[in-house]
Amino acid sequence: MSGVHAPPRAPQTVRPARPPRLWPTVRALLRKELLVELRTLESVPGMSLFAVATFVLFHFALNRSSVEGDLAAGILWVTLLFAAILGVNRLFVADAEQGGFDGFLLAPVDRSAMFVSKVLTLLAFLVVLELVAVPAFALLLLGSPLPPALPGLLATLALGDVGVAVIGTLVAAMAVRTRARDLLGPLLALPLFVPIVIGGARATSPLLVAVHPGTPAIRWLLTLGLYDLLFGLIAYALFDFLLED
Amino acid sequence: MERTRPIVYGKGLRPLSIATVVAMAVSLSLVFFYAPLEAEQGFLQKIFYLHVPLAIVALCGFVLGGLLAIQHLRTRDPRWDMRSYVVIHMSLIFAVGTLITGSIWAKGSWGHWWVWSEPTLVSFLIVFLLYATYQPLRFAIEDPERQSRYASVFAITAGAFVPMNFIAVRLSTAYLHPRVLGSTSNLPGPMALTFVVSLAAISLLFATLCKYELTAKHTRAQIRALRRRLAGESAAAPPRARSAAPSLQHVTAMSARATGSSAP
Numbered sequence: 070m071s072g073v074h075a076p077p078r079a080p081q082t083v084r085p086a087r088p089p090r091l092w093p094t095v096r097a098l099l100r101k102e103l104l105v106e107l108r109t110l111e112s113v114p115g116m117s118l119f120a121v122a123t124f125v126l127f128h129f130a131l132n133r134s135s136v137e138g139d140l141a142a143g144i145l146w147v148t149l150l151f152a153a154i155l156g157v158n159r160l161f162v163a164d165a166e167q168g169g170f171d172g173f174l175l176a177p178v179d180r181s182a183m184f185v186s187k188v189l190t191l192l193a194f195l196v197v198l199e200l201v202a203v204p205a206f207a208l209l210l211l212g213s214p215l216p217p218a219l220p221g222l223l224a225t226l227a228l229g230d231v232g233v234a235v236i237g238t239l240v241a242a243m244a245v246r247t248r249a250r251d252l253l254g255p256l257l258a259l260p261l262f263v264p265i266v267i268g269g270a271r272a273t274s275p276l277l278v279a280v281h282p283g284t285p286a287i288r289w290l291l292t293l294g295l296y297d298l299l300f301g302l303i304a305y306a307l308f309d310f311l312l313e314d
Numbered sequence: 315m316e317r318t319r320p321i322v323y324g325k326g327l328r329p330l331s332i333a334t335v336v337a338m339a340v341s342l343s344l345v346f347f348y349a350p351l352e353a354e355q356g357f358l359q360k361i362f363y364l365h366v367p368l369a370i371v372a373l374c375g376f377v378l379g380g381l382l383a384i385q386h387l388r389t390r391d392p393r394w395d396m397r398s399y400v401v402i403h404m405s406l407i408f409a410v411g412t413l414i415t416g417s418i419w420a421k422g423s424w425g426h427w428w429v430w431s432e433p434t435l436v437s438f439l440i441v442f443l444l445y446a447t448y449q450p451l452r453f454a455i456e457d458p459e460r461q462s463r464y465a466s467v468f469a470i471t472a473g474a475f476v477p478m479n480f481i482a483v484r485l486s487t488a489y490l491h492p493r494v495l496g497s498t499s500n501l502p503g504p505m506a507l508t509f510v511v512s513l514a515a516i517s518l519l520f521a522t523l524c525k526y527e528l529t530a531k532h533t534r535a536q537i538r539a540l541r542r543r544l545a546g547e548s549a550a551a552p553p554r555a556r557s558a559a560p561s562l563q564h565v566t567a568m569s570a571r572a573t574g575s576s577a578p
Binding site: 239243244246247248249250252253256257259260261263264267268271288289292295296299300303304307310311313314 | 443
């Protein structure tokens with residue numbers, strides 16, 4: 070994780086007087102990502118529309134006007150994950166096609182900055198997606214009142230989002246420079262998301278019942294937290310190896 | 315004049331193969347003639363001596379593939395990538411074996427080919443789906459160096475995912491069906507002995523098959539390098555056909571050149 074623009078493992082001959090620290094770089098990159106998204110509106114509107122359209126599909130596919138409990142939690146999480154995959158697929162496309170990687174690699178900054186900024190970008194996308202998708206879900210399909218479920222739901226979604234953002238960023242970086250990236254991204258991501266679906270849906274389902282809603286079981290939140298921690302560390306450690314050329 | 319250096323990968327292949335054959339024979343005889351019939355499931359339970367060792371070995375193989383990939387990223391030696399590839403490849407085959415034997419067992423004892431209440435089986439399906447993308451991922455990257463690097467990143471992530479996935483799936487199964495064994499500790503003696511021998515035999519089988527594949531790949535790369543030398547040192551390396559398997563082409567070419575220069 071050397072911060073110089075020499076090739077890896079080469080002796081560090083030239084070193085800038087004071088290499089930029091991680092956080093200013095992350096902030097600059099994050100600002101760039103969000104600006105690009107605000108100007109092009111390529112990912113988030115598409116993800117949100119996709120989620121709403123999927124709720125409509127579920128209404129007709131299940132032939133139900135309202136859902137509760139397990140079914141509601143499952144529909145919510147699967148829809149959110151599929152919508153997230155749309156964002157994951159697009160996450161690095163501009164960098165790969167328009168020289169963003171090259172520009173970043175030429176800059177004398179810590180490579181991990183790109184990982185951190187991309188995770189935060191994807192996290193921001195997911196939060197906006199959920200700001201649209203969760204109210205839409207409550208309006209269109211949910212048979213139980215949303216407000217009492219909100220605190221638990223927010224906690225579970227936050228934990229799930231971190232996992233999705235971390236794994237999504239790693240998978241996106243892996244898939245973007247392969248020939249079949251649109252196919253490989255989802256194929257790699259879906260099995261890796263299984264623990265998130267298990268933890269998220271099981272934690273959410275007791276919240277989404279009309280009578281006597283419960284609280285998320287602590288073990289599911291722990292599972293999600295463990296997942297976030299484990300894969301956060303692994304992705305952070307491995308991301309540099311995906312950037313080396 | 316020394317013609318070629320000895321093929322290192324083939325060393326010990328014969329004793330290992332013989333040991334595997336003997337161990338498999340002993341294990342199968344124990345399974346069929348020594349281990350007692352289980353009271354409830356009868357003869358069907360004997361698939362356990364195949365299913366569980368296959369599962370354990372495949373699982374350890376996936377994790378081992380991740381560890382070898384770590385070594386590859388640390389040393390950048392393509393041979394570690396080759397080992398990681400072969401181990402994952404073989405584990406994938408063993409995982410298919412686990413799925414099939416588990417399915418047969420489920421059909422025999424519960425009447426369904428697939429049961430979601432069996433966490434091992436469900437976990438294996440998920441792990442299988444994940445590792446099934448390993449070869450397409452490699453195949454989709456043309457540059458061999460990048461291919462091996464990305465494959466190692468995948469192998470490490472997936473290797474860590476295997477235990478995580480097992481925890482999550484096991485937590486999610488509301489009830490555990492009465493298992494023939496949760497651990498080997500509650501097995502009666504003869505069954506435990508048979509199980510341990512079966513596990514050893516399957517592990518040996520795994521090691522032998524991996525070694526055969528490594529030897530074959532290494533030999534092929536050596537032959538290719540020697541052919542190129544025969545055609546003349548100046549002959550450019552032929553364009554490598556796109557492949558999901560790592561190649562040792564540049565390594566063996568280098569070593570062949572090194573031995574060639576030592577011999578006049």
